Amino acid sequence: MNIFDEANDLLDNFIFDHLNSYHQLRNYDYGIENRTNVSQISKYTSHRILYEFDIIEKLKKYDKKQKYTDEILWRIYWKGYLENYKSIWFEYINFKENSNNSYLISSAMNGKTGIDCFDTWIEELKENNYLHNHARMWFASIWIFTLGLPWQLGARLFMKHLLDGDAASNTLSWRWVAGMHTNKKPYLASKENINKYTVNRFRDTPISISSKINIIKHSQHQSNKLPVQRSFPNSNILIMFDNDMDIMNRSTLFNSYSKVYILRNIPINNEFELSENVSQFKRGLIDKINKLIPNSKVLKLTDLGINLSGHSIIDVIYPGIGHNLDSINKFANQNQIIINYIYREEDLKCWNYTNSGFYKFKTLFYRLNMI
Numbered sequence: 001m002n003i004f005d006e007a008n009d010l011l012d013n014f015i016f017d018h019l020n021s022y023h024q025l026r027n028y029d030y031g032i033e034n035r036t037n038v039s040q041i042s043k044y045t046s047h048r049i050l051y052e053f054d055i056i057e058k059l060k061k062y063d064k065k066q067k068y069t070d071e072i073l074w075r076i077y078w079k080g081y082l083e084n085y086k087s088i089w090f091e092y093i094n095f096k097e098n099s100n101n102s103y104l105i106s107s108a109m110n111g112k113t114g115i116d117c118f119d120t121w122i123e124e125l126k127e128n129n130y131l132h133n134h135a136r137m138w139f140a141s142i143w144i145f146t147l148g149l150p151w152q153l154g155a156r157l158f159m160k161h162l163l164d165g166d167a168a169s170n171t172l173s174w175r176w177v178a179g180m181h182t183n184k185k186p187y188l189a190s191k192e193n194i195n196k197y198t199v200n201r202f203r204d205t206p207i208s209i210s211s212k213i214n215i216i217k218h219s220q221h222q223s224n225k226l227p228v229q230r231s232f233p234n235s236n237i238l239i240m241f242d243n244d245m246d247i248m249n250r251s252t253l254f255n256s257y258s259k260v261y262i263l264r265n266i267p268i269n270n271e272f273e274l275s276e277n278v279s280q281f282k283r284g285l286i287d288k289i290n291k292l293i294p295n296s297k298v299l300k301l302t303d304l305g306i307n308l309s310g311h312s313i314i315d316v317i318y319p320g321i322g323h324n325l326d327s328i329n330k331f332a333n334q335n336q337i338i339i340n341y342i343y344r345e346e347d348l349k350c351w352n353y354t355n356s357g358f359y360k361f362k363t364l365f366y367r368l369n370m371i
């Protein structure tokens with residue numbers, strides 16, 4: 001069974017057994033032993049082993065698909081929103097912590113806050129590399145509004161440990177909790193809500209919401225121009241990354257090149273280092289994909305230079321705003337190489353409608369029958 005069959009099996013089993021009750025049960029976090037109320041496919045969607053638009057297509061024939069489809073749309077929306085407001089990403093990665101909070105930060109990162117649920121989630125995050133969506137919301141709210149810590153550090157901690165770590169969903173969800181997204185309403189976790197949706201699994205720890213709600217400053221971001229698709233191929237080399245590995249229906253594309261390089265070990269500084277579990281998971285996925293593309297080779301970015309000698313223009317499957325894009329752009333600048341990005345038609349279409357709120361996007365998505 002290849003990795004695509006494995007991922008589709010997980011999705012199909014979920015659809016068959018639990019799609020009907022998803023809208024009623026999805027908000028419950030019953031703990032790691034009982035996760036059947038959610039699909040846990042995110043480690044595949046974030047690497048595009050499962051392609052969002054294929055999932056929506058697959059769901060069309062089911063009755064109670066609405067809530068689940070909406071969640072997939074959130075993923076598409078966040079990606080598109082970040083494409084429209086790239087400066088949000090740069091502001092996030094350039095954030096430097098200079099407060100004297102190091103003791104509190106270290107207690108939070110090591111799960112030693114004394115807040116039972118929060119400390120449990122830290123352990124779960126580091127060991128299981130997954131958190132339920134509601135736990136992510138409570139966690140981020142406690143991090144920001146109870147502990148008073150910068151959201152950017154929480155977002156980096158998530159990216160380090162989540163198998164599904166995703167530049168857009170993660171950065172923008174943290175901003176949403178902080179009250180920095182379009183509705184400007186912070187998400188405030190409450191003890192009653194946590195108790196209800198965790199079925200009283202945690203010691204009853206009071207969560208105080210601090211006055212720090214008011215002090216999250218953020219700049220206004222102007223939307224940027226969206227990219228357009230140019231013609232390809234422009235060289236005999238194609239480059240791809242771990243966050244778009246949907247290779248189904250792409251054999252014609254791959255066959256247009258003599259070599260497909262899958263880049264791994266993208267160097268990012270200490271503040272954005274991935275945990276060993278996450279790195280290992282990505283290595284495993286890349287190796288599996290490598291075996292499925294006959295003319296592919298796995299390369300480190302540091303070895304790309306020698307493999308590209310003599311090329312002044314290369315084609316790259318667009319990896320979306322995030323570290324992969326930053327790294328390849330930096331490489332191209334340093335080596336005076338022109339990059340031609342290959343976009344997906346569905347992405348480009350959706351991004352035109354993701355520059356304001358989610359509900360507007362969702363309404364238009366259905367009305368315009370975007371796939």
Ligand SMILES: Cc1cc2nc3c(=O)[nH]c(=O)nc-3n(C[C@H](O)[C@H](O)[C@H](O)COP(=O)(O)OP(=O)(O)OC[C@H]3O[C@@H](n4cnc5c(N)ncnc54)[C@H](O)[C@@H]3O)c2cc1C
Pocket residue numbers: 026038039040041042043045046071072074075076078131132133134136137140158162164165166167169170171173174177
């Ligand atoms: C603070 C915070 C950080 C997050 N960071 C990430 C991240 O780095 N990567 C990531 O993929 N998701 C992130 N999410 C969104 C969401 O929590 C996860 O996608 C979801 O929990 C994954 O579990 P699942 O596959 O069982 O979800 P299900 O409930 O089964 O949903 C199915 C799929 O829909 C999509 N989806 C569901 N909820 C959301 C959502 N709120 N936003 C975007 N897509 C969604 C995902 O692709 C998910 O796999 C974050 C949410 C919050 C509040």
